[in-house]
Amino acid sequence: PHISQEVALQCVEGYFAYADWTGVALSEIMAIVNVSSDVMDVVFIAADGYDSSLNLDWIDPTEIILAYAVNNETLLPEIGYPLRVVAPGQYGYKWVMWVTEIRFVTYDHIGYWESRGWMDNAQYERAERALYPLDWRVHALSLALAFYVGSLSLVSGLREPLRKKYILSLPKWMGNRFHQIMGISYSILTIGSAGIWIGRSLILKGTLNWELHGVYAVISLGGIGILMIERIIQWIYGLVNGKKDSKTVDVTNSANDINLAKEVPTIGFLQKTSNVSLILKRIHVLAGIVSVGAMILAGISGLLFF
Structure with a gap:
């Protein structure tokens, strides 16, 4: 089953854009692979080697979308084809493009930007209140x-x-x-x-x-x-x-x-x-x-x- 949701992509620099994203909810994939209760992070790896993760304690898997279409059109390569993570409430660097691999790990995974000092918990409403x-x-x-x-x-x-x-x-x-x-x-x-x-x-x-x-x-x-x-x-x-x-x-x-x-x-x-x-x-x-x-x-x- 697929879901569609209008979500704003919020970037760290301040700009944002709304779009209607269509894809499969992360919760559906978790049910298929029967994720164990000790899993901490879900890691998304892109075709170019870029990676980031979402801590399951900080998100609702039913709201995270692995999108294959935007505004009722198939994703173009420059915006994430074949799959792009859509993570409502998370800064854009968590929206991994060109997803080719998903891993469920029992440790706190540190992704590309996170290893360079960016926040691991990228909930922008929380960050903006602090800032x-x-x-x-x-x-x-x-x-x-x-x-x-x-x-x-x-x-x-x-x-x-x-x-x-x-x-x-x-x-x-x-x-x-x-x-x-x-x-x-x-x-x-x-x-x-x-x-x-x-x-x-x-x-x-x-x-x-x-x-x-x-x-x-x-x-x-x-x-x-x-x-x-x-x-x-x-x-x-x-x-x-x-x-x-x-x-x-x-x-x-x-x-x-x-x-x-x-x-x-x-x-x-x-x-x-x-x-x-x-x-x-x-x-x-x-x-x-x-x-x-x-x-x-x-x-x-x-x-x-x-």
Whole structure:
């Protein structure tokens, strides 16, 4: 006897898809082979050697389907022909495709992804409740906001070095202070979004997800790190050289001399550190462009999952 059931395939990355699956219930196969009471796991092995398992204490065998059709059509090779495991409530890596062998074992079998740190009990409702603060939707929203404020920070920051008409024509309020506020906001949002991605990857998979989306995210974080280091170096260098210049100033009681003395440290600082400041500014601009650009690519590659 066959059964049909509409089930959502939920992937670890967050995307999902509904389909009507048709096949044989696992309970029917267990009855045919007369599975003993001491069996712990049912192991599914694919034609390409991939394997995963389901613990019988965590599932209802009547709900697990060995599907040979989807949406009333025979499975295509790219989605699992001849048989695919349909495991309602389990993450997609438990939905083994191209099943050629089923084993009933009396031990806790560790499959391909499970041996690499992914959860053995892949019930996603249970996992999502535990990971509620690390919801992928918060990650996506943070990434979208980071794209917005990062772009504003980048445009306002290029106003001075480019000196182009279309940049100089920006509103006056998009000045240095605006650039700093947007830059700090961008850094916070990007780090927060990446933190959610790192947390989910480590908890669900035991490792980081080094797909293209993750690589771009790391490049973006690297750019932010360089920006922070550049700001610290700029501040320390200016502080040290400012103090050195101030010691050489002869402050007199004359009002004109006092005003001149106040200006000398600034002028001296610019003269002595002009090359260093120029290099640091170029590093700042380049790191900002790389960081925001990589973050935009991370967002685009993330959207390809849905």
